[in-house]
Amino acid sequence: MDIRQRFARNLRAAREAKALSQEALAYEAGLDRTYISSLERGRYYASLKAIEKIAKVLELDPADLLRKDDEGSRKQ
Amino acid sequence: MDIRQRFARNLRAAREAKALSQEALAYEAGLDRTYISSLERGRYYASLKAIEKIAKVLELDPADLLRKDDEGSRKQ
DNA sequence: TTGTGACTTGGAGTCCGTT
DNA sequence: CAACGGACTCCAAGTCACA
Numbered sequence: 001m002d003i004r005q006r007f008a009r010n011l012r013a014a015r016e017a018k019a020l021s022q023e024a025l026a027y028e029a030g031l032d033r034t035y036i037s038s039l040e041r042g043r044y045y046a047s048l049k050a051i052e053k054i055a056k057v058l059e060l061d062p063a064d065l066l067r068k069d070d071e072g073s074r075k076q
Numbered sequence: 077m078d079i080r081q082r083f084a085r086n087l088r089a090a091r092e093a094k095a096l097s098q099e100a101l102a103y104e105a106g107l108d109r110t111y112i113s114s115l116e117r118g119r120y121y122a123s124l125k126a127i128e129k130i131a132k133v134l135e136l137d138p139a140d141l142l143r144k145d146d147e148g149s150r151k152q
Numbered sequence: 153t154t155g156t157g158a159c160t161t162g163g164a165g166t167c168c169g170t171t
Numbered sequence: 172c173a174a175c176g177g178a179c180t181c182c183a184a185g186t187c188a189c190a
Binding site for chain 2: 182185186
């Protein structure tokens with residue numbers, strides 16, 4: 001699976017878990033509304049800069065956004 | 077700590093653990109030697125595209141390259 | 153074997169909108 | 172609230188010569 005897709009799914013899941021809209025997340029992360037939308041659709045390879053900002057808002061470690069779905073349950 | 081630095085250190089450590097030169101890693105990942113050098117110096121925020129290629133060669137999960145030093149030992 | 157400055161180009165990321 | 176498009180800007184991507 002493409003890492004963009006993995007990231008996209010993790011991002012969407014984490015955002016919805018926080019009950020944030022794309023717009024609210026974008027605003028708090030200092031990114032663009034349409035960019036978050038694009039990321040969740042797997043359009044771009046995000047840079048660490050964007051990943052770091054997003055992870056901060058979602059209160060996650062950046063690595064969590066790259067993790068496979070079945071890896072979260074094994075951690076720690 | 078800046079995520080670029082975290083990534084840079086993990087990359088260098090993982091590469092040296094595999095006993096690969098920057099040149100050898102670059103070749104196998106289809107990247108330029110000086111680009112690997114730049115990443116290991118924390119010159120810029122790598123994109124998922126580059127991270128994915130590098131992780132593949134180093135036989136790691138991309139998330140491992142973003143992990144804090146003290147997190148690796150706790151995994152699994 | 154690696155670091156670095158200088159360079160060009162492609163894509164990350166923004167901003168406007170409509171559906 | 173989200174998907175999607177076009178037209179931008181700017182930095183990472185990628186290469187080179189040289190130390």
